[in-house]
Amino acid sequence: MKKTALALITCALLALSACGGGKGDDGPQLTPEQTYIAQADAICTKIDKDLDQTLIGEGKIKEYILRVKIPANEQQIAKLKQLTVPDSLKAAVDKYLTDLTAAITKVRAKTKRTQGTGNITAVDDFDKVNHDVAAIGYKACRA
Numbered sequence: 001m002k003k004t005a006l007a008l009i010t011c012a013l014l015a016l017s018a019c020g021g022g023k024g025d026d027g028p029q030l031t032p033e034q035t036y037i038a039q040a041d042a043i044c045t046k047i048d049k050d051l052d053q054t055l056i057g058e059g060k061i062k063e064y065i066l067r068v069k070i071p072a073n074e075q076q077i078a079k080l081k082q083l084t085v086p087d088s089l090k091a092a093v094d095k096y097l098t099d100l101t102a103a104i105t106k107v108r109a110k111t112k113r114t115q116g117t118g119n120i121t122a123v124d125d126f127d128k129v130n131h132d133v134a135a136i137g138y139k140a141c142r143a
Helices: 002-018 032-049 061-081 087-113 122-130
Strands: none
Touching: 032 061, 032 087, 061 087, 087 122
8 A cells, every 4th residue: 555655756747847837838949059149148238238329429539438348248258258158169268358458458548649539440359359249249349
């Protein structure tokens, strides 16, 4: 009798565990790469949404780069470094973060040397870094 009861309880537990509520019921499971990219893009989307676009007006590009763009990129780097990067993306992500850090340093120095509030070539430096994005698969993260 005890064996029968134990068998019935075991079958009931197995049946319940096969019913909904498991992780597999939420649709297809994301790969580690897809999960990382979704997390990174969420971070970058939030940072971009918070950018102060008012400084982009005529003659304020230098101020925008120093007060808005560079701090936003530094925030992006800090937050992306907190994520766990899948091994398959590690080299590309490390290159992106290293290149972005170098571009920030270069743009900051170049911007501070520029006289007045005229346009500078910071866009070129950041565009070079954005070539790394395709290798990772980011949709929202850009320099």
